[in-house]
Amino acid sequence: MAGGESGRPSIYPTLRYADARAAIRQLTEAFGFTERAVYEGEDGSVAHAELVQGNGAVMLGSKGGGGRFDEAMGSGGVTGVYVVVADVDAHHRRAVEHGAEILMPPTDQGYGSRDYMARDLEGNVWSFGTYAPEVGG
Secondary structure: OOOOOOOOOOOOEEEEEOHHHHHHHHHHHHHOEEEEEEEOOOOOEEEEEEEEEOOOEEEEEEEOOOHHHHHOOOOOOOOOOEEEEEHOOOOOOOOHOOOOOEEEEEEEOOOOEEEEEEEEEOOEEEEEOOOOOOOOO
């Protein structure tokens, strides 16, 4: 069964971090993700991690771990990820309490969403808001 049909997301943003453990800490503490799995490489680096938020997830790992994906991502720039949250203002307060760099405070958008934007420790841009477009049939 393809992703999405079984209740699992069919798209997983995947990020690489120089300090994946610090990224996991920030994403869980400041942005409310839940750690689902963390697999270590032989050198103690994060070979693969899965963090969940609502019914979505991101995958991440340490830069420099080797392998084709790490090689392909080696010269990649920052990533932007949008995450749907129920209470934007409470989510924003939590991020601020944990020292997240806020790029845009909670703002009502013309298309009916309320969003805010933050940057993680390695420059990736995370947007959190109420906009949840329908996908599929």
